[in-house]
Amino acid sequence: MKTIIIGAGMAGLSAAKNLSQKGHEVIILDKGRGVGGRMSTRTIEQGKADHGAQYFSVKSSEFQALINQLQAENITTKWQLAQRENVRYIGAKGMNTIPKKLAENLNIHLNEKVVLIKKNEVKTESGNSYSFDNLIITIPIPQVIELFDNSEIIFSKNDEKIIDKIEYAxxxxxxxxxxxxxxxxxxxxxxxxxxxxxxxxxxxxxxxxxxxxxxxxxxxxxxxxxxxxxxxxxxxxxxxxxxxxxxxxxxxxxxxxxRYSNAIKRFEEPFYQLENQPIYLSGDGFGIGNVEGAFLSGYFCSKNLL
Ligand SMILES: Cc1cc2nc3c(=O)[nH]c(=O)nc-3n(C[C@H](O)[C@H](O)[C@H](O)COP(=O)(O)OP(=O)(O)OC[C@H]3O[C@@H](n4cnc5c(N)ncnc54)[C@H](O)[C@@H]3O)c2cc1C
The missing domain is CATH 3.90.660.10 (Polyamine Oxidase; Chain A, domain 2)
Structure with missing residues (x-):
């Protein structure tokens, strides 16, 4: 089974890691120059700044298992805000070191913006085509709608009801x-x-x-x-x-x-399969949101394919 994943943010990387560890063939396509999506750290002159996600909490055992590994490798570090009681985590050398670590050994094609979805194939702006048995889309839902408007796939009434619920600030x-x-x-x-x-x-x-x-x-x-x-x-x-x-x-x-920072209105389940299609919607618009929600969304979506 060949799975194509659109987006190398936390959701896409989490799904890809789980599937490839179980021997599945997976390719991630991302329009960016690097991985991480909204887990982004930017260099400005001599300085460095996290400019998307700033810190994250860990509530689930699935995410805790990953964070335990990252803590052991000094990729993440515990962090406490003066205004909050609970301990949070940050990337010890910037938030984008976390997706970079997850991306190791995965088959990721960068600078590949998906512009068209056909029945069992996606096409990118650069003219490449990738066939799939399953497609996982992890980009923010308004961008999914834009992509589908240009594609040969149409949403069912039920699909529309689900995606209409999701909103970002x-x-x-x-x-x-x-x-x-x-x-x-x-x-x-x-x-x-x-x-x-x-x-x-x-x-x-x-x-x-x-x-x-x-x-x-x-x-x-x-x-x-x-x-x-x-x-x-x-x-x-x-x-x-x-x-x-x-x-x-x-x-x-x-x-x-x-344009899309945090998903403020989400679909309550961690992912959604379009009716009668091998196409799955995942990302922080599904489940509990934020960095942990994106990770869990990808994880549970991939688990469903195993
Ligand atoms: C300003 C800001 C502050 C935040 N603060 C926090 C915080 O403090 N704590 C917290 O937990 N969360 C925070 N978040 C939210 C958190 O960053 C996200 O919930 C999480 O990173 C989303 O991951 P994702 O994989 O769902 O999506 P993304 O990270 O958005 O990944 C989607 C990927 O898809 C790619 N893509 C999009 N369109 C295409 C296309 N057509 N073809 C190919 N690739 C495409 C993008 O390049 C991107 O890499 C913040 C976000 C922002 C922007």
């Missing part, structure tokens, strides 16, 4: 290199009812040798200004946190528009 992220470290307690602070909802000090997190912060605008602010000139929006975001990050401390900054 946008997030405008600013990453800035600083002259000197901030005084943000324990390296991260959650702000309520403000332009910025989250500030992370990547220097205190231990992932960069040069002080670098990540700012995530609130979902409300991000939604309102998503299509605006991002350079101007970034200045507004930086100005709103000047009590934490003094303008004179800024060296340089970058801004990024995440």
């Amino acid at each position: 946008p997030c405008i992220a600013v990453m800035a290199v600083l002259k000197s470290p901030t005084e943000i307690p324990t390296g991260g602070i959650i702000l309520e009812n403000q332009t910025v909802a989250w500030i992370a000090d990547n220097f205190q997190k231990g992932i960069t040798s040069v002080p670098t912060v990540t700012l995530h605008a609130s979902a409300e602010f991000s939604k309102k200004y998503l299509e605006d000139d991002l350079q101007l929006v970034a200045i507004e975001i930086l100005t709103s946190v000047r009590q934490w990050i003094k303008p004179k401390n800024l060296v340089s900054w970058q801004v990024h528009r995440w």
Whole structure:
């Protein structure tokens, strides 16, 4: 049985790892230059910043088993926020080291954007075709809908009912290199009812040798200004946190528009098989969401194919 997986984020990698460990033939296709999707760490000049997922919790035994292995290899480290009681985890050298580790020994084709799905075949922007017995799609649901609009597969009424439930919040992220470290307690602070909802000090997190912060605008602010000139929006975001990050401390900054950050409305099951098709929808839009939910979604989806 040959499985094609679209997306090398946590869901796709988790599914691929499980299937290939059981001897299945699996190919992952991802449009990006690297693996990880929203588990992303960016280099800015000499600095490094996690700019998608910032940290994660571990609730299930399945995810705990992976994290135990990653802890033993110093890929992850425990992390505690001053404002939260429960222990969280981060990538010790950046969040993207986790998907990079999962990706080892998997058959992954990068820079391959899937643009068309036929009955038992997908086509990519570069003109390549890949046949499949099973297809697992792990990209955010609005992008799945766009892909299907251009494809020869149609959703049933029931399929539509399921996918219509799923919704994501946008997030405008600013990453800035600083002259000197901030005084943000324990390296991260959650702000309520403000332009910025989250500030992370990547220097205190231990992932960069040069002080670098990540700012995530609130979902409300991000939604309102998503299509605006991002350079101007970034200045507004930086100005709103000047009590934490003094303008004179800024060296340089970058801004990024995440159209889909966290899945705020999800289908309750960890994955969904389209009616009468060997096509499975997986990712953080299914189950408990976030990094752990994406991992579990891929895991349970693949388990169903074994
Ligand atoms: C700003 C932000 C902050 C977050 N904070 C947290 C946090 O603190 N804690 C937490 O637990 N979670 C957080 N999350 C959510 C978490 O990152 C996601 O839930 C999780 O990483 C989703 O994994 P996934 O595999 O479902 O999807 P993704 O990581 O999005 O993977 C999908 C992959 O599909 C690829 N792709 C898309 N379209 C195509 C196509 N047509 N062809 C080929 N490839 C394609 C993409 O390149 C991507 O690599 C955050 C996310 C963002 C963006």
